[in-house]
Amino acid sequence: MNGISESVIHHGYSDGSVQSVNGNFEEKLDELRRLMGKVDGDPLRIVGVGAGAWGSVFTAMLQEAYGSFRDKVLIRIWRRPGRTVDRATATHLFEVINSREDVLRRLIRRCAYLKYVEGRLGDRVLHADEILKDGFCLNMVDTPLCPLKVVTNLQEAVWDADIVINGLPSTETREVFEEISKYWKERITVPVIISLAKGVEAELVPEPRIITPTLMIGRATGVPIENILYLGGPNIASEIYNKEYANARICGAEKWRKPLAKFLRQPHFIVWDNGDLVTHEVMGGLKNVYAIGAGMVAALTNESATSKSVYFAHCTSEMIFITHLIAEEPEKLAGPLLADTYVTLLKGRNAWYGHKLAKGELSLEMGDSIKGKGMIQGVSAVKAFYELLSQSSLNFLDPDENKHVAPVELCPILKMLYKILILRESSVQAILQALRDETMNDPRDRIKIAQSHVFYRPSLLGQQL
Secondary structure: OOHHHHOOOEEEOOOOOEEEHHHHHHHHHHHHHHHOOOOOOOOEEEEEEOOOHHHHHHHHHHHHHHOOOOOOEEEEEEOOOOOEOOHHHHHHHHHHHHHOHHHHHHHHHOOOHHHHHHHHHOOOOOEHHHHHHOOOOOOOOOOOOOOOOEEOOHHHHHOOOOEEEEOOOHHHHHHHHHHHHHHOOOOOOOOEEEEOOOOOEEEOOOOOEEEOHHHHHHHHHOOOHHHEEEEEOOOOHHHHHOOOOEEEEEEOOHHHHHHHHHHHOEOOEEEEEEOOHHHHHHHHHHHHHHHHHHHHHHHHOOOOHHHHHHHHHHHHHHHHHHHHHHOOOOOOOOHHHHHHHHHHHHHOHHHHHHHHHHHOOOOHHHOOEEOOOEEOHHHHHHHHHHHHHOOHHHOEEEOOOOEEEOHHHHOHHHHHHHHHHHHOOOOHHHHHHHHOOOOOOOHHHHHHHHHOOOOOOHHHHOOOO
16 A cells, blocks of 8 residues: 555544544445445446546545545546657656655655656656556646556446546537447446536527536436536645645535535545536636636736736626526625635636736647646637627616627626637737726626526526526
């Protein structure tokens, strides 16, 4: 055994008591196994699909917590084969290894160190799946993880999985789960799926609809929606793995969200449960949209606290406005929802992308899949939300203008991001214009219109009045 499993770890509580964390984990595992109908000798099979930063960290946290109970649980992660590690990354990875004595000793014990020497010298080409086995995520090599069981054959990974963790970008979720559905045709039991993906697609015909990752998964696999959940929160992957205190919510049907919240909870990672899947998942996509703008504003104003706070006020009012289109009584922008928005605007990869664009260190021609960062999901989300909210069928009466307008007309930041990122007809500097609301309306006015329910459209999620 290695990592957390090499010893029984104790955790001290405020009342001075000491509790065995390993014992607590085994109790939680046994409880979930009973709920899923597992018998002795039949391990609970958990597989992460997708090996980006958050997907890898999430799987690694489960491996550290439960991996020592080998007769009761099998935890694996799937990633596509064939991705090579370039020479510069191999060199940096070698430096990371040699700066961490614990990692260096682990690799030497596993007889895995030599390949990194050869990779550094250019005598060997390393591959993303082989370094992931040693705990190195290609999008996050500065944060070594625990060793992981890596599978590159998708059918082998998922065909008998009890719990599937969707760690794919939203832009890849549909395609991969359509393939997965081929391997589940003969299944008797129904798997539980936890989606970490934050992004949306717009479906414009036969009528405008938002397609979230959980909807994509349900459509692709036929798994009932009560078995598909969304987990989100203020989570920067490397910080979570380094045991910085954080929280999240798992959202979906009560049958699974409550036991899974308990199973996923760790001393440094508190997971609550919530029934409002729609608001949390849509907000998960929306925050990436506005995070790109946040990065631009920060760079263009030399990190002006005033400018960033003005942007925060306007973008959160637009987010609230949009969620009231989709849900009659959406969860308030508070708690983990607000915190997730805040941390993404502050430090997430979408904010980083906007900052680099504004500084001229990246260009739009480079695309939205960035080396060392992965997919910048906010770009496709800008396009999806703009196209959806521009549809004339969603027009409503604007009380100030006394005329019917499309919802996007009340979202100046979203409109400007579309012009910058998608149409490419405005410069990055134009984002500052969106902060100067020509109507001089208080952002609260936009929220009041939203809360009046005059334009709630249940059809956007395929629901009926």
